[in-house]
Amino acid sequence: MPVERFCPTKELPANSLLILFVGNDLITDDEQEPLHTAQSLAEFWHKEQILPELEWRFVAHRDNCPVYSARNYEWQDWPERFPDDFQLIDFRALLPALDQQDFELIASASQLLTWDSDHNYCSRCGTKTRIHVSENAMCCDSCGYRQYPRINPCIIALITRGDEVLLARNANFKAGYFSCVAGFIEPGESAEQAVHREIKEEVGVNVKNIRYQSSQSWPFPHSLMLGFICDYDSGDIEVDGHEIVEARWGTLESFPLKPGRFAISGQLMAAFEDSL
Numbered sequence: 001m002p003v004e005r006f007c008p009t010k011e012l013p014a015n016s017l018l019i020l021f022v023g024n025d026l027i028t029d030d031e032q033e034p035l036h037t038a039q040s041l042a043e044f045w046h047k048e049q050i051l052p053e054l055e056w057r058f059v060a061h062r063d064n065c066p067v068y069s070a071r072n073y074e075w076q077d078w079p080e081r082f083p084d085d086f087q088l089i090d091f092r093a094l095l096p097a098l099d100q101q102d103f104e105l106i107a108s109a110s111q112l113l114t115w116d117s118d119h120n121y122c123s124r125c126g127t128k129t130r131i132h133v134s135e136n137a138m139c140c141d142s143c144g145y146r147q148y149p150r151i152n153p154c155i156i157a158l159i160t161r162g163d164e165v166l167l168a169r170n171a172n173f174k175a176g177y178f179s180c181v182a183g184f185i186e187p188g189e190s191a192e193q194a195v196h197r198e199i200k201e202e203v204g205v206n207v208k209n210i211r212y213q214s215s216q217s218w219p220f221p222h223s224l225m226l227g228f229i230c231d232y233d234s235g236d237i238e239v240d241g242h243e244i245v246e247a248r249w250g251t252l253e254s255f256p257l258k259p260g261r262f263a264i265s266g267q268l269m270a271a272f273e274d275s276l
Contacts, residue, residue, distance in 0.1 A: 003066045005131055007056045012038045013066055019059070019109045021071035025088045026106070032089065032097050034106055035067070057116060059109045062101065069109035071117075092220075095262045103262065107219040112136070114221050115149045123147060152223045155194045156182035158268040159207055161232040163276055165269070167255055168203055168239070168247040177257040178246075180265040182225070191226050199230075203247045204238030207231060213271055216264035227264045229272055 004011070012018075017035045020027040026034045056068035091106065098106070115136075122129050122140035129138040129147065138147040158180045159166040167178035183198035185191060192210050199207050207230040218225045237247050252258070252269055259266035 003058050005058050005133070007058065007068060009053050009056065012056060012068060014039060015065045017062060017065050017067045018056070019067065019069040019106055021069065021110065021113065022088055023071070024110075025090050026094060027086055028089050028094070029086055032087075032094060034094065034098070034102060035062070038068075057109070057112055059105060059112060062105060067105055067109070069113060071113045096260050098262065104217065107217050110219040111149065111151075111217075111222045114219075118150075119147045150222055153185045153191070154182055154218070154223045154225050155185060155191055155198060155228060156180050156225050156265055156268070157195045157199060157207070157210070157228040157230055158265070158272055159199060159203075159205065159230055159232055160272055161249065164249045164251055165255075165272065166203060166205065166232065166237070166247060166249050167258065168244045171243060171245050174257070178248075178255045179259050180268060182265075184223075185226075191228075195228050195230060200235075202239065202244045205235035206233040208233040213268055214264065216267075218264070225264045227268050229268055 003013070016038045018038055018041060019035060027036075028034050029036070054070045054072070056070050059067045059069050061067065091110065095103065116131075119138045120129060121127065122138075122143060122145055124145045125140065125143045127140050127142035129140050131137070132139050132146070136149050140146070166181075168181055169176075169178050173179070181199050181202050183194065183202070185194040186197075189197070191212075195210050196207065199205060209231040211229050213227045213229050215227060216225045217223075237249075239245060239247050252273055258269065261267055261270055
């Protein structure tokens with residue numbers, strides 16, 4: 001039996017799994033488990049033992065159970081509405097503890113909820129839209145335009161020179177944290193052209209021998225990261241001091257603060273390390 005794309009609380013399937021966002025944070029239990037059964041939350045929620053009335057968004061199936069998600073920016077009183085063993089945690093902080101399946105589910109949930117909230121009206125004529133009955137599409141009955149979830153293609157590249165890598169620190173990173181060069185693919189560009197341009201713009205060097213490695217959906221807010229490893233060709237490091245505030249060469253061991261394997265940047269580093 002097909003699941004409903006949107007479902008009110010009272011009609012949630014008994015075996016459904018729920019992902020709850022408070023803004024961009026996740027509600028987890030004391031073991032940092034981000035998926036909760038509808039039945040267990042109903043038993044916990046207040047003395048009435050019912051879930052609050054919300055509209056839940058279908059995400060996917062996990063182990064034959066439908067997964068639904070909801071986001072509410074007004075649940076700042078969540079500690080009073082959940083048992084003591086529940087907590088609020090930033091999605092990014094939770095990443096190292098997630099397995100691949102849970103990461104993909106939560107990433108999908110976050111991106112779909114963002115898309116739903118950002119596409120209530122037709123971008124062509126401004127008419128109120130409705131969700132398609134069987135597709136992830138917002139439909140405009142006035143002009144016939146359909147809006148599908150927006151995915152932004154990005155490149156992320158690890159620059160290598162012998163056993164060294166060139167990593168950069170974004171202005172938004174904490175002190176001492178370095179990662180790969182990344183950026184959006186511009187209209188008309190190939191992914192490889194974007195690698196050349198972004199690296200030249202961000203750290204001032206030229207690269208060669210660009211090799212595609214892997215990809216990862218990145219829900220901040222809705223990107224598809226295309227990962228590459230490339231070799232240094234020429235040029236000296238030069239950062240703009242605004243977006244990128246620092247960049248340097250070094251072995252992977254010389255960068256104590258860097259992404260783990262949960263992120264594609266960490267996976268690129270691991271692949272390079274394995275190739276040495």
